[in-house]
Amino acid sequence: MTVTPLTTTPEITPVQLSAAAVAKKRLSSPWASLAAIVIAILWTLPTFGLLLSSFRPELAIKRTGWWTFFTDPTVTLDNYRAVFDSDSGVNLGTYFINSLMICIPSVLIPLSLAALAAYAFAWINFRGKNILFVAVFALQIVPLQVTLIPLLTIFGKVGIAGTFWPLWLAHTTFALPLAIYLLHNFIKEIPATLIEAARMDGAGHVAIFFKVMLPLLTPALAAFGIFQFLWVWNDLLVSLVFAGGGDAVAPITLQLANLTGTRGTAWHLLASGTFVSIIVPVTVFLLLQRYFVRGLLAGSVKG
């Protein structure tokens, strides 16, 4: 489901004075700044507390609050060592690799399939096009819960349960309606003259797709790719249902979720584990903020 077309650029709108700015200027009492600072602190403090704790010794975390760090600063990397160590039974390294193994195909496959389909919907005239497009568009409303039980049966019958395949296939399928819709919106904005010109030169649909479309599509592909990557990386429901227990194919979020159940008081492991699991999304966020925001906004109703 889409909220904003991928072409929207929320950040770059140079305006001298917005209504809000005027309102704020007049309001520019210290109260307004204070309110902003209070919200910012409220939104940062919980993460900060756990981050700080992840560097405190196990006993310190269990006996005193993280705010005592400022009067008794002791720092250790033991917690991070512990979550990667097989002795602790947490073994996050394995799950980290699993997450990557799940994510890469789950991004590349739907992205290429959706690009092909979006091109077909936008620039090829074939019979039944409109009905098919509306059908794909409408599929965005299906919550993934509705599909999980029969998929579980299907994957069991085909004999791929417990491998990466159910995860790849499920993530690919769930991504398609939104991806096709967004890429279609983007592709149909490409001037028809470009395609006509290529056709005049004798290019077929395959050549046009690769030589004309793909280079122009890059920003949209990047935005959706990042969104899909993070959606898969952060997913819990799909992996809970299809990856089951054990460390064979389970992703890092699943292991973290399991830890909160089985080792709910082992805060030294939970703290460092949490930050190992979010290092990837946070890095992506910081490096690719613009694409990231666009992609996330475009796909915010997915699932």
Place this chain on the structure above:
Amino acid sequence: MFDTANNTPEKLLQMLAALLLFGAVVGVVLFLASRVRGKRSDNLVGYLYLLPVVLLLAVGLVYPGLRTIYESFLDAQGKAFIGVDNYKTIFTDGDLLTVLGNTVVWVLLVPPLATGIGLVYAILVDKSRFESFAKALIFLPMAISMVAAGVIWKFMYEYRVNQPNVKQIGLINQIIVWLGGDPVQLLITDTGKLNSLLLIVVFIWIQAGFAMTILSAAIKAIPDEIIEAARLDGVNPWSMFVKITLPSVRTSIVVVLTTLAIGTLKVFDVVRTMTGGNFKTSVIANEFYSQLIRADNQGLAAALAVVLFILVIPIIVYNIRQVRQEA
């Protein structure tokens, strides 16, 4: 430091094999498409390009969706037909009514509060010197997994027994103690739906960044002339907000509210991570999972999924119409 089991190369090979297989499928499609000539070529190429997608969607989305609707009329094992009994259970069973009630509270609270906070914050930091940094702080919770967010807040809510030599390690309980109160088992206490409300706080914390980003973009899109005119008329800040800002971003507000409502109806990770749906905190999407995996009641799980589906449809339709209007 990466103490991974030795099967990493094997996994890598599996992944490469999958990518190769998929590449081969696309290659065949493109090869065939490039071979097609003649009058009907557009039809054929169109179908070829769509073939993999249509197959996946038919097997992975359409069939399972219809199948789930059918299974919602079957018993726990998915064998005997029991009519609408599963739906009757959902709307009469005490525990499930709590689940529905919780879902209603979630949907009533999260969208307006997250939107309100997002809007206020967007206005407050608009055009300030630290705007992008200030926005990143609020937006970051949206980037991390809800499982991680759940752990972060579980630590905030952590409870330690109330004994003289035991110190609180959760900030909220420490604040209660500093204020002279007794620590509370925050996530277990369901009096006045306290624990559910605390989970809702977490979801608002996650979603406010989304509201802020959309509304901030909408605010920046208000034409200067309107603002300038209003300013020359000596409009005070409050009426500027009520008469200019609010009406200008109305559509965006509706889009944000509906988007958040849909996300809230499907909320699962937060509840599952923080309470597992225990202590009367379950919501529909979590109950679906519990019934499917823990209670092994496939029929009831299917019915819950269908209920979720039915609840989501009108909001999504409304959301899409608003988005189209705006575009």
